[in-house]
Structures are given as C-alpha cells and as structure tokens.
Amino acid sequence: MAELFNLAGKTALVTGASAGLGAHFAETLARAGAAVILAARRAEALAEVAGRIRAAGGRAEEVSLDVSSPTSIAGLEARLAEVDILVNNAGVVVEKPFLEQSGEDWDRVVDTNAKGMFLLTQAAARAMQARGQGGSIINIASILGLRQGAHVSTYAASKAAVIQITKVAALELARSGIRVNCICPGYISTDLNRDFWETEPGKAMIRRIPQRRLGQPSDLDGPLLLLASDASAYMTGSVIVADGGHLTSTL
Numbered sequence: 642m643a644e645l646f647n648l649a650g651k652t653a654l655v656t657g658a659s660a661g662l663g664a665h666f667a668e669t670l671a672r673a674g675a676a677v678i679l680a681a682r683r684a685e686a687l688a689e690v691a692g693r694i695r696a697a698g699g700r701a702e703e704v705s706l707d708v709s710s711p712t713s714i715a716g717l718e719a720r721l722a723e724v725d726i727l728v729n730n731a732g733v734v735v736e737k738p739f740l741e742q743s744g745e746d747w748d749r750v751v752d753t754n755a756k757g758m759f760l761l762t763q764a765a766a767r768a769m770q771a772r773g774q775g776g777s778i779i780n781i782a783s784i785l786g787l788r789q790g791a792h793v794s795t796y797a798a799s800k801a802a803v804i805q806i807t808k809v810a811a812l813e814l815a816r817s818g819i820r821v822n823c824i825c826p827g828y829i830s831t832d833l834n835r836d837f838w839e840t841e842p843g844k845a846m847i848r849r850i851p852q853r854r855l856g857q858p859s860d861l862d863g864p865l866l867l868l869a870s871d872a873s874a875y876m877t878g879s880v881i882v883a884d885g886g887h888l889t890s891t892l
C-alpha cells in the first residue's frame with residue numbers, strides 16, 4: 642500500500658511551510674520520498690522545519706517567498722523548473738464582523754490566499770508544460786470556501802476563489818497532464834486559530850462537529866498523499882473535504 646503513495650524521484654514545493662499545516666505537509670511529503678522545497682517569509686522558522694526533515698533522513702531546502710508579492714513569485718522561476726508537485730498552502734485570515742472588514746483587509750487576505758495561488762499555479766504550470774512530464778498542483782482551500790461563517794467574509798471569499806481557480810485550471814491544464822485539485826480542511830488547531838478553541842464560542846463550535854473533535858494535521862495526510870501521487874492519476878478538478886463531518890452538520 643505504501644508503494645501507492647511513493648514519491649521517490651519527485652520534487653515538491655510547499656508554500657507556507659514555516660508553520661502549521663504547511664510544515665506538516667512538507668514533512669509528510671518528505672517521508673513519502675519527495676525532495677521538498679519549503680517556501681515562506683520567516684527564514685528561521687523555515688530552517689527549523691527543513692532541519693527536522695533532514696535530521697529524519699529526508700531531503701529539504703528552503704526558499705524565501707512572499708506569495709502576496711508577484712515579484713517574489715517571479716523570483717522562483719528557476720526553482721519551479723524542477724517541481725513535480727506544488728502545494729499552495731500559504732494563507733492568512735482576518736476575523737472581524739463584515740462591517741468592520743476594510744479594503745486593506747480584503748487586499749491582504751485575497752492577495753495572499755487567492756492571488757498568490759493563482760500566480761504561483763500559473764508559473765508552476767508553465768514550468769511543468771515546458772518540462773512535458775505533467776505534475777500535480779494541490780490547493781489548500783477550506784470548508785469556508787463552500788459554506789459561510791460569521792466574521793470571515795474576506796477569508797471565505799478568498800477560499801471560494803481557490804476552489805473555482807482549481808476547477809478552471811484543472812479543465813485547461815488536463816491535456817498537459819497537469820492535475821489541479823484542492824483540499825478543504827475543516828477546523829484544525831494551528832497558529833491560525835489556536836486561541837479561539839479555548840473560548841466558549843470555540844468550544845461550542847467543536848460540539849457542532851459531528852465527530853466532536855478538531856482535526857489534527859495528520860488527518861490530512863491521506864488526501865495530501867493521494868493527490869500528490871499517481872494514486873490519483875484520474876482525479877483533476879476535485880474538491881476533497883476533510884472536516885470530521887462539519888459540512889454535514891444540521892442547519
């Protein structure tokens with residue numbers, strides 16, 4: 642079974658790999674045999690994750706990347722030439738009531754979560770086309786791209802964009818052998834939301850998840866390895882939800 646998800650000989654680039662899910666994704670892909678390129682803004686945090694991967698026998702390098710900067714994305718061009726698997730994971734959230742979210746909040750969240758993955762997907766797909774060996778692009782959206790929650794208007798809009806870009810890119814890139822899919826995680830405790838789970842509304846939300854628990858980063862290993870490997874050779878434009886049943890909870 643492990644053979645099914647064997648990534649030996651593949652190179653994966655993971656954005657937002659300095660923390661949270663991205664760090665975990667990089668470690669998971671490295672354990673499956675991929676050489677990983679970890680990208681984010683915080684050099685020290687990136688070096689720590691890459692060091693952990695190397696200490697465990699994996700292959701890892703770091704690159705500085707700000708996905709909200711088209712110039713920074715353009716600077717990755719040479720690295721993209723070797724990439725078989727791209728994980729667009731970098732993301733931010735601004736939690737405020739709808740009437741308090743500003744134009745600057747919109748720009749920060751949408752530029753990072755949607756425009757960044759849009760431009761990086763284009764750049765990676767061009768490089769994959771030039772190489773002629775296909776590739777797998779995995780976008781990390783959210784259940785908030787499929788359903789709404791209060792105080793996350795800009796985030797929900799950005800994640801809905803990620804899902805739709807995934808589908809259109811999948812349609813257009815299929816004939817080049819490039820697969821584009823996305824994962825919609827439910828709630829997983831990371832720096833993005835950790836404090837919230839200690840509050841009463843946070844505890845009440847956990848009670849509304851049918852499995853009555855938050856997700857762990859490892860709950861995404863199956864979807865990640867499926868989409869990264871040839872085990873999903875006939876999947877493109879797919880939206881995989883991993884949320885403990887949250888989307889099915891009673892209205």
Ligand SMILES: NC(=O)c1ccc[n+]([C@@H]2O[C@H](COP(=O)([O-])OP(=O)(O)OC[C@H]3O[C@@H](n4cnc5c(N)ncnc54)[C@H](OP(=O)(O)O)[C@@H]3O)[C@@H](O)[C@H]2O)c1
Nearest residue numbers: 657659660661662681682683707708731732828829831833
């Ligand atoms: N945690 C959840 O419950 C959950 C649920 C659904 C979806 N997601 C999605 O999963 C992804 C990862 O979330 P997380 O929970 O792991 O968040 P996190 O712990 O806050 O980590 C976010 C990562 O994104 C990077 N990042 C942020 N802005 C960036 C930029 N402009 N350029 C490059 N990297 C940037 C950060 O690195 P630097 O600060 O070093 O740049 C960091 O590595 C996000 O897309 C998030 O929306 C999370």
